[in-house]
Amino acid sequence: MRIFHLSAECYPVAKVGGLADVVGALPKYQNLAGMQAAVVMPYYDRKFVRENEFETVFSAATLLGTRRLYFEILKEKTDKLGFELYLVKIPGLIDREEVYSYPDEREQFIAYQLAFLDWISYSQQTPDIIHCHDHHSGLVPFLMQYSKLYTRLARIPTVFTIHNGQYHGAFGWDKLSYLPEIDLSKTGLLDWAGGINPLAAAVKCCWKYTTVSPSYLEELTTNSNGLEYLFYLEHAKGYGIINGIDTEVWDPKTDPMIAENFSVKLPAKGKEANKVALCARFGLSLDKPLVAFIGRLVIEKGADLLAAAMEESFNEHPGQFNFLLLGAGDKDLEQELLQLRDFYPDQFNVFIGYDEALAHLVYAGADFLLMPSRVEPCGLNQMYSMRYGTLPMVRSTGGLKDTVVDFGDEGGYGIRYDNASVEDICGAVSRAIVLYDNNKHLQTLRKIMMALDFSWDRSAKEYINLYESLNPVI
Template identity: 80%
Template sequence: MRIYHLSAECYPVAKVGGLADVVGALPKYQCQAGLQAAVVLPYYDRKFVRENEFETVFQSATLLGTRRLFFEILKEKTNKLGFELYLVKIPGLVDRENVYSYPDEREQFIAYQLAFLDWISYSQQSPDIIHCHDHHSGLVPFLLYHSKLYTRLANTPTVFTIHNGQYHGAFGWDKLSYLPEIDLTKTGLLDWNGGINPLAAAVKCAARYTTVSPSYLHELTISSNGLEYLFYLESGKGVGIINGIDTEVWNPKTDPMIAENYTAAKASTGKLKNKEALCKRFNLDVKLPLVSFIGRLVLEKGADIIPEAIEKSITDNPDKINFLILGAGDTEIEKSLQELKELYPDQCNVYIGYNEELAHLVYAGSDFLLMPSRVEPCGLNQLYSLRYGTMPMVRSTGGLKDTVIDFGDKGGYGIRFDNTTVIDICQAINRAIAVYNEPATLQTLRKRMMGLDFSWDASAKKYIELYKSIKPTTI
């Protein structure tokens, strides 16, 4: 079975968020299970691309409206990532450094999809499944089935995975001319709320759609930025499959990015060594419980109330708790956190930006990981923290609810709270302080966390079962 994954991100080629981690791991585990999985990514002028060898396997031109665009398909020569990696390069449009935020982003991703379809329609080897991820590849299912250019592929089943249903990639009907000749009687499949909506089109046209956790599948019918009714109507072909993590990359026993490697049996001493390195770097007291946050500083992650929650917790618990923030995003949130750092230099520190190596050390050296998300389709950070014996403190939503059991419940190992509020966060922090002051209990919970299996093995099998359940599309 040959699978093509289409995505805007893939670790380690180009990463902005969790989408990259999923697309960088799932195909590898599918290949290990016997499938022929490949990733097709837009070309980015980034370190991975510059430092590895690629060969041109296809060249042609596609039309974006009246613009004739030359493109080439580049293949990484050695399958270094554990799967075939292809890059779509279009000079002057799909060959830049950053993944998002260009003024012509719509044109970039439409052209990327058209170039992929042009290439694969000429290829001698047809895929068994085309697996699209998020709105950046959301037009592919529609075009496969309703454009005359791609009739050779019209029976190819498509699967669409929603990593974040808040972003649709919508644009106006004035850009319909960007698409190749289509069956104009089917334009309703592109439409939502008076515009062309790639995410909605993919949900309508794909054979099946998946979400990255079972709870998020239900939550999309309640909150999906205007698509709630669509998800209600199409719920019969939706499946929730929890993300896994790459246990080769995220392994405290072998991780080269942390201060000292350790196993569950030596979690106490191993985590202490990493905590010492982390606290020395950020001028924090190693004897106090360390609560960390890693992620984007945006409303979706609940980051806007973190400064107030930290200040209240420090005020209520002087010299009893430390905080470390690693992230970037909203400038006002960044400013508030920097002010906290100046106000409480011995209990709070901040790293504005993202540093992959530092993130690994934070997971290994922290005692608790705070995730007060308003929306969290799956979440990977809590899975990384569990792998490293760091207790996740999460709001009960989406994948956080599916993967973290409160330590007060049978078999539990984390801290859960119901609302993204300062009061809820502070209560969770007070519980963290209490459990930290019971070393035997904390050690038992750490061993339980590190014994959990959130690898991609089980999730990859579920995707394979889903693929096999889909019959070729008949138009």
């Protein structure tokens, strides 16, 4: 079975969030299961692209309205990622360094989708499944069905995965001319709330859609930034498949980015060595529980609650725990956290930005990982933390609810709380401090977590079963 994954991100080529981790791992594990999966993404002028060899496998021109755009399809020569990697390059439009935030972002992603469809249509490529990820490729299922230019592709099944339903990629009808000739009687499939909405169009037009956890599938009907009724209507063709993690990249036994490797059999010594390195780097006390946060500093992640929650917890538990933050985002939140560091220099430190190696060290060296998310479709950080023996402290939402069982419940191993609030975060910190003092129990929970299977093997098989249900003759 030949599968093309379409995504704006793919680790290690270009990463902004969890989308990149998923698309960088799922195809590899599908190939290990006997599939023929490939990734097609926009070209970025980044380290991975500059340091690896690519060959041009197709070139042509596409039309973005009246604008004629030359494009190339570049293939990485060695398949070093465990799958075929193709890049869509359009000089002056899709050849830049950053993934998002350009003023012509809509044009970038529309052109990316058109170039992909032109390639597989004109070159007689015939994948068995086209798997689109998030709104950046959300117009593909519609165009395959209702553009005369791509009628040859109409019988190819499409799957659409929603990694974050808060972002739709919507734009005005004034940009309809960017699309090739379409069946104008079907424009209602593009529409939501008076504009062209790629995410909504994909949900309407794909053969099946998936979310990255079962709980998130249900939550979209009540919280999807205006698409709640659509997800209510289309619920029958939705599937919740929990993400996995790449257990080769995220393996404390072999990870080259941490201070000392360790395994589930003897986690304590390795955790201690990594905590020593982490605390030394950030000037924190080794003998106190270390709570960490890794992620984007945005309201969606509950980052606006962190400063107030930590200040209250520091006052409630003076000198009893440390907090370390690795992240970037809202500039006001960054300044608020930096100011808090000045008040509690012995207990709190901040790294503004993102550093992959440091993230690995934090997962390995911290005792607890705090995730107070308002929205968390799946979440990967909690799985990484458990893989490294760090207890997750999570709000009961989305994939956090599906993957973390509170240690107070039967078979539990983490800390869960109901609300994204200062009060609930402080309560979780208090429970973490008490648990840390019971070292024997803590070590038992670490071993339980590290033995859990969050690999992609199971999830990849679920996707394959879904593909086969759409095209049983494969």
